[in-house]
Amino acid sequence: MLLAIGGIALVYERWIGHALIAIISLVLMVYALTTGAILKGRIKKRSPRNVFKLHKRVGIYFGALILGSFIYGLWIRLQHGESILSSVHGKLGLIILLIAFLQLIPSLVLKNRARYRGLHKMMGYVLAPILFIDASWGLHNGVIGGTKSLVLFHSISGGLAALALVWIILEMLHPTDKGLARARIASYLAAFLITAGCWIAGGYNYLTVYGSQVKPVILAGPHPWAHAIVMEAKEHIFVFLPLIALTLSITLSVLNRDTFLHDPKFRRALTMIACLALFMVLLMFLMGAIISNAGQTGTEALK
Amino acid sequence: MKESATSIASAVITIFLTGCIIIAHDVSTDFKQSLVALTGHHWISVSVIAIVLFVLFSGLLMSSKSARKTLRADDIGLWSTTLIAVTLTMILGILAVLIAHYLVD
Ligand code: HEM
Numbered sequence: 001m002l003l004a005i006g007g008i009a010l011v012y013e014r015w016i017g018h019a020l021i022a023i024i025s026l027v028l029m030v031y032a033l034t035t036g037a038i039l040k041g042r043i044k045k046r047s048p049r050n051v052f053k054l055h056k057r058v059g060i061y062f063g064a065l066i067l068g069s070f071i072y073g074l075w076i077r078l079q080h081g082e083s084i085l086s087s088v089h090g091k092l093g094l095i096i097l098l099i100a101f102l103q104l105i106p107s108l109v110l111k112n113r114a115r116y117r118g119l120h121k122m123m124g125y126v127l128a129p130i131l132f133i134d135a136s137w138g139l140h141n142g143v144i145g146g147t148k149s150l151v152l153f154h155s156i157s158g159g160l161a162a163l164a165l166v167w168i169i170l171e172m173l174h175p176t177d178k179g180l181a182r183a184r185i186a187s188y189l190a191a192f193l194i195t196a197g198c199w200i201a202g203g204y205n206y207l208t209v210y211g212s213q214v215k216p217v218i219l220a221g222p223h224p225w226a227h228a229i230v231m232e233a234k235e236h237i238f239v240f241l242p243l244i245a246l247t248l249s250i251t252l253s254v255l256n257r258d259t260f261l262h263d264p265k266f267r268r269a270l271t272m273i274a275c276l277a278l279f280m281v282l283l284m285f286l287m288g289a290i291i292s293n294a295g296q297t298g299t300e301a302l303k
Numbered sequence: 304m305k306e307s308a309t310s311i312a313s314a315v316i317t318i319f320l321t322g323c324i325i326i327a328h329d330v331s332t333d334f335k336q337s338l339v340a341l342t343g344h345h346w347i348s349v350s351v352i353a354i355v356l357f358v359l360f361s362g363l364l365m366s367s368k369s370a371r372k373t374l375r376a377d378d379i380g381l382w383s384t385t386l387i388a389v390t391l392t393m394i395l396g397i398l399a400v401l402i403a404h405y406l407v408d
Pocket residue numbers: 029032033035036037039040042055056057058059060062063100103104107108113117118120121124125127
């Protein structure tokens with residue numbers, strides 16, 4: 001796997017390899033959070049046999065990948081001859097690295113975890129949003145070089161909405177007494193982020209800056225299809241997404257706890273809807289990266 | 304929990320109609336012009352229409368018991384599957400029209 005990552009990194013721009021490692025660690029983190037919550041019985045699992053071992057192993061892999069990602073990021077900077085840890089992305093990366101170590105080392109070393117538990121729990125859940133924000137920020141830096149705060153804001157909202165949707169899916173797959181209440185909160189978050197962050201902020205940027213500055217450059221550049229197909233599709237397909245997110249919130253809020261706990265049909269239906277929304281958010285993310293990239297190559301071609 | 308799929312059903316209807324409007328406005332320039340005239344930009348018009356339709360159908364379904372009955376608004380399995388099928392179909396439809404448009408030009 002490491003070879004594959006290295007190969008991809010050499011073929012594409014250097015930061016793609018760094019990003020791939022980071023995305024794998026993102027997945028591992030969700031896995032560590034889930035197994036952690038299962039350990040505490042927050043999420044129920046029928047066969048809680050080796051969850052502790054699994055959690056430990058996933059935690060260690062996660063820490064290793066974060067360390068790798070961090071060093072890789074620094075290496076990119078040094079190769080470009082730039083000063084390190086001056087960017088927000090780099091500083092957040094340092095914070096993530098610190099949290100990951102505080103999460104790992106005491107867990108492995110301490111014999112009596114009693115006093116450390118609260119910290120482990122808090123840092124574990126705080127890590128998730130920070131990592132998603134940092135990953136979106138890094139992608140933004142890589143694709144369009146750091147300016148354009150509104151674009152950054154809407155893609156971070158999308159990243160956090162994806163996190164909220166994963167959360168809903170997990171609550172549906174492992175129902176507990178308090179699971180419905182938490183799934184509701186997650187669904188309100190998702191609906192808010194998609195509406196305010198993506199729809200309004202993304203749309204505002206699209207109507208003002210993008211329409212007058214980026215679009216003409218893409219159309220004149222080497223990849224005009226990035227506007228004609230990808231952006232046109234993105235802006236219109238997106239419109240379904242707030243409706244789906246709202247429906248998810250409404251349906252979760254009228255659902256009562258007994259049905260949620262005892263009728264798998266409802267959970268299956270809600271899982272499917274959340275998966276649809278997650279798929280669409282990821283599609284928007286991918287399309288956005290393609291569009292920004294075309295804007296960048298277009299600008300370079302015009303120079 | 305009897306009619307838990309009411310809002311999903313309104314979303315399905317809204318997504319279907321909005322999807323048709325989107326495809327129509329990519330095919331017909333005249334129709335796109337009238338959408339532009341509505342709010343100043345075709346994308347804003349489409350967004351507003353989607354909200355209005357969703358509110359309209361939700362209201363309609365919530366106020367009419369017989370409509371809920373005919374649409375089987377208690378069957379969440381049916382409606383969630385329909386939601387996925389309709390949304391994916393509309394996504395593919397929009398992509399197909401845009402790609403065709405691009406290749407013709
Ligand atoms: C760095 C990645 C890690 C993350 C993100 C993480 C996250 C979490 C989370 C979110 C919980 C649930 C806490 C709760 O809901 O109350 C948890 C519990 C737990 N974790 Fe981790 N963890 C990591 C690594 C480790 C490692 C390496 C070990 C052990 C060697 C470990 C041992 C435990 C134990 C024993 C629990 C059970 C709850 C407790 O006793 O407090 N964790 N973890």
